[in-house]
Amino acid sequence: MRIFSLLFFIPFVLLKNNCSFSFKNDVSALSFVYPVGTVIEDDHEKIILMYQNKKQLLSVFLWDPITKKAQKALSQCYTPAGVVSLSDKCGFSFIDNDCLRIKKINKRSPFTIHLYGPYDITIIHWIDNETCYFGAMEMGHEVLFCATTLGQLYRLTTKISCDYLYPSKIDDEIFCVIRQNERQKQSFSFASFYFEPLIVQDDDEQSIIFEKDPKNYKELFIFPHNTTPIFLCMESKQEGYCVCYHQNDVKQDYIIFTYSMLKKQAQEWVLQDLFCFKLPRHLITHEKPHCEGNSLYESIFPLLPKKIGDVIYFSSLENNESNQEYSNLYAYQCSGACISLLNFATDQRSLLFSPCRFSSGCVYYGYSCYEELFEYYDEQGEYFFELPQAQC
Numbered sequence: 001m002r003i004f005s006l007l008f009f010i011p012f013v014l015l016k017n018n019c020s021f022s023f024k025n026d027v028s029a030l031s032f033v034y035p036v037g038t039v040i041e042d043d044h045e046k047i048i049l050m051y052q053n054k055k056q057l058l059s060v061f062l063w064d065p066i067t068k069k070a071q072k073a074l075s076q077c078y079t080p081a082g083v084v085s086l087s088d089k090c091g092f093s094f095i096d097n098d099c100l101r102i103k104k105i106n107k108r109s110p111f112t113i114h115l116y117g118p119y120d121i122t123i124i125h126w127i128d129n130e131t132c133y134f135g136a137m138e139m140g141h142e143v144l145f146c147a148t149t150l151g152q153l154y155r156l157t158t159k160i161s162c163d164y165l166y167p168s169k170i171d172d173e174i175f176c177v178i179r180q181n182e183r184q185k186q187s188f189s190f191a192s193f194y195f196e197p198l199i200v201q202d203d204d205e206q207s208i209i210f211e212k213d214p215k216n217y218k219e220l221f222i223f224p225h226n227t228t229p230i231f232l233c234m235e236s237k238q239e240g241y242c243v244c245y246h247q248n249d250v251k252q253d254y255i256i257f258t259y260s261m262l263k264k265q266a267q268e269w270v271l272q273d274l275f276c277f278k279l280p281r282h283l284i285t286h287e288k289p290h291c292e293g294n295s296l297y298e299s300i301f302p303l304l305p306k307k308i309g310d311v312i313y314f315s316s317l318e319n320n321e322s323n324q325e326y327s328n329l330y331a332y333q334c335s336g337a338c339i340s341l342l343n344f345a346t347d348q349r350s351l352l353f354s355p356c357r358f359s360s361g362c363v364y365y366g367y368s369c370y371e372e373l374f375e376y377y378d379e380q381g382e383y384f385f386e387l388p389q390a391q392c
Contacts, residue, residue: 034366037085166232277316315354
């Protein structure tokens with residue numbers, strides 16, 4: 001699993017998840033907890049929590065929003081990253097040392113899907129419980145793949161003169177960002193290509209996979225010069241959202257990102273900026289001296305804005321009256337194009353995370369703190385924990 005790095009200001013030139021971090025055993029070290037998805041257990045929804053302690057160790061918990069109790073979902077022998085709910089929410093997947101692992105709620109241990117060939121696997125996108133697609137490295141280039149839980153692997157892109165980034169599937173079409181490297185300069189474009197599904201039978205099980213021969217991509221839009229996209233999510237074949245930054249937006253202590261809408265108008269695609277947000281540089285890079293032992297293992301991934309219905313939730317760095325920096329939680333209303341402040345960060349919770357998961361009419365979000373969490377549990381091995389929430 002690769003995590004986002006702006007070390008050389010190239011999008012998703014990422015560190016592998018077996019990298020090492022320096023850690024100072026003092027009160028300035030932070031721990032982080034944030035929701036990454038939901039699962040269904042006994043017809044009851046629980047929230048998947050990612051917890052990074054002060055020693056940069058990762059743990060996954062299942063948290064019940066009714067009882068306010070959390071239980072550990074994985075053994076500490078794993079280093080989970082890119083945790084994603086399965087399509088029917090019967091469990092979740094994660095990347096651990098370039099292996100795709102799946103943890104079912106009714107199973108004690110996860111099982112491993114060995115994908116031989118690609119490396120530095122990015123976020124997994126599940127089509128159904130047996131089929132997924134993702135980006136990974138192959139022969140020094142970013143390539144898109146489709147895989148099944150049976151271990152079958154299909155390459156969706158073959159052109160090696162460019163990189164395919166941030167795939168987003170809508171029906172029979174995959175949208176992505178294409179990076180061209182020419183004469184030591186980079187250019188980015190928004191593109192799509194079609195695929196035809198096949199049915200493969202194995203032991204009376206069916207899995208949808210993609211044909212072996214990928215179609216040529218269709219270039220839809222060219223990003224402006226010095227604009228670097230780092231995220232793409234399509235909502236339909238006519239509309240999607242992306243996060244970009246500009247070279248002059250990279251400052252000493254923070255980076256300014258722009259959240260934009262890609263929309264098809266008539267026969268042309270246009271890019272419309274919606275809002276900007278600012279993130280602490282030390283959190284999402286592993287540059288020294290910026291990180292100071294307090295960088296996020298998953299980098300910008302847990303801080304990306306999340307769209308729920310007509311509202312986009314995001315976190316942004318601001319200065320308070322004492323000129324101290326805090327990351328507050330905001331909501332952008334798409335219909336009215338207005339921004340409202342949801343919650344202030346505090347000395348105890350200096351960073352409020354934007355990944356909010358809708359559950360029981362509330363928006364739950366994560367935070368950073370200077371204390372260790374999940375240290376004391378009851379006789380059932382459960383931890384009482386209060387996850388902050390905001391009304392939608």
